Amino acid sequence: MVYETKVGTFDISEENVINFKNGIPGFEHLKKFAVISLAETEPIKWLVSLEDKNIGLPIVDPWIAFSNYSINLNQSVLDELGNPKRENVLVFCVISLKEPVTINLVAPIVINLEKGIGMQVILEGTNYSVREPIKASD
Template identity: 30%
Template sequence: MSMPKQSQQPASGSLEVAPGREPVEIVFPFGLVGCPEWRRFAFVVPGEVPGLAVLQSLDDEDVAFVLAEVEDLVPGFLSTLNPDDLGLLHALGLGRDPSVRLYCTLSVHADDSVTANLLGPLVLDFGRGCGSQVVLSGSPWSTRHPVAPAGK
């Protein structure tokens, strides 16, 4: 799996969008955890890497995240969560509205290993154009869940 390294995140004008998949603006009313000023993003599905998306900041062109749908990485993920976490995700529309999806950020490390932040996933509501980053309280998952070992 070849993805941009964190220090080489794509600038907003450099992404080739998949045909028929125009960027969607997503607003995080409270920003992201630790970065409340990062509120407005473009969700882009690049044509060259199936199954991945890019969340490009519209507030700071140097900020972008590679995303994957959580269930694609960890089938049955929701069944591992405690009732409080499930209730929070349900309150945000997950499972009730098909336009609400759960994503995680991916990180590529110096040794080329890839990890996923499953402790702080992103709930994206494409119908309303908004999102929230949640921190799961009783989760068995981490911020560095291995996705691909070094060199893969």
């Protein structure tokens, strides 16, 4: 199906639609999203709403900027995600592109690729920040 999104118009097959049962914080009313890769913004990808063409969040693999990043998902989160196998899970973090560029390491986007289920998880008991500065590598 063809969708108009914040970053362009794309033909997105149903198997690439990610369903967020509870939406994501700030956009609880939106349930259908897709991850879009654009060559000109790699490694930044876009989590775009398929229901509101004005909503798109820049996301990135957190291990690109923080190789020691670690998350533990509790059983209720795993249940909500359909108990995915590790190899079927993608993790992204939302970044802010305003200077200074920051990444939200406290609330990763976790996606079960096999079932097309996603959720934004709030990590508890962590020293991570919602606005962790990303420093350019030398």
